[in-house]
Amino acid sequence: MPQIDTGSGSPAPRKRADARRNEQNLLDAAAAAFVAAGVDVPVRDIAARAGVGVGTIYRHFPTRADLIVAVYRHQVEACAEAGPALLAAVGSPHTALARWLDQFVDFLVTKHGLAEALRSDDPAFEALHGYFVDRLVPVCAGLLDAAVAAGEIRADTDAYQLLRGVGNLCIGARDDARYDPRRLVQLLVAGLRRRRDEPATR
Template identity: 60%
Template structure:
C-alpha cells in the first residue's frame, strides 16, 4: 500500500538482491546486436504484462516461474531483462501508473458527465491499488527505491485527479471542498482494508464517499460551537 511520501530524488532502480526463488540453470543466449531490437522489446513488454496479471492474482511474492510461464519466455530471458524482483516491479508499476494517468483524459472526453468520469477513474484507481499489497516487503532495505516509486505515483496521478475534480466542480456536480491529495489518500486508506476482509466492498464505499462530494459539507467548527 502506498504511504504517500512527498520526498523525491531517489532512483527508481532498486538495489535489492537478485531473484532468490528460482536460480538460473540454463540461461537463454544473449540476443544479437543491437540489443534493443524488436523481439527483445516484445519480450520485455510480454514479461511486464504477464507480471502485472500474476501480481494481481497471486501477489507480488508470486514465484518467478509463474511470470515467465505467463509471458511465454524462458527463465534466462526474464532474468536478463529484470535481474531482481524489485526491477520487475518498478517496470510493472510504472506501466500501471501510466495507464491509470492516461485513463483520466480519455474518461473525461467519453463519459456523459465529469462526475461520471471522476467516479470511473477513481474505481480504476481502486483496482490499481488493489495490486500493491506487499509492495513494501519486496523493498525491505531499499527505502529510497520505494520512496521514489511513491513520488512517481503522486507526480503522475495527482494532476489527473485534480483535472477531474476541477471539471466536476465547473459542471456543478462537485461542491464539497476537498483537495486532490486528500481524496487520493482517503481512497487509498479505504482500499487498505480490502486485504483484511473479503466481505468488504470497497467500490461501494468509495462510491458513497464520492457521492458525498456532491453536497455542501457542514461547518464542523460552527457545529461544535453550537
C-alpha cells in the same frame, strides 16, 4: 555509463543481447509471480521463475519499486489517459470522477498487495509511490477541477489526499469478502458533493 552515439541525439547505449533477454524474462516472471503470490513475493522466487540469479534482478531493477513500476506501467498509463477521456465522454464531471475512481479501485484490488505497497513506509517503495503520484494526481486534479467548475462539488478537496484515501481503502480488499472498497469510495465521492444550499467555495 558509456554512451554510444549513433548519429543524431540518440543516447541509446545498446545493451548486450543476453541482458535485454534477461530483462524481458524478468518482467514476465515478475508479472506471473505477482499474480501468484503478490507484489511481496520473495526476490528468490522471481529469480527462480526467470531462471536467473538474484544478482541479475538487482542489476536490472535496483529496488522492488522499479520492478513493479515496469510491470504495471502500461496499466497505469491507461488509467491516466482514461481521466480526460471520461471527462469528455460523460456529461457530469462528478460522474466522470466517480467512474474514474472506480476504474482505479479495480486496478488496485486486482493487484495483490499493490495497494499495501503504495502505502508502505519501506524506502524500497518510495519510487513506486512517487510514480503513482506523479502520473495520477494531475489526472485526478483535472477531474476535481472540472467538477468544481460545474458546481457539483465543494472546492476544498485536494487531489493527492483523495487519491491516497482511495488507495488506502483498497488495502486488504482481496482477502476479506465482507469488505468492498467500491462501496466506500462511492460514499466518499458522495461526500464531496456540494450540499444544495451551500456556496460553491468557502
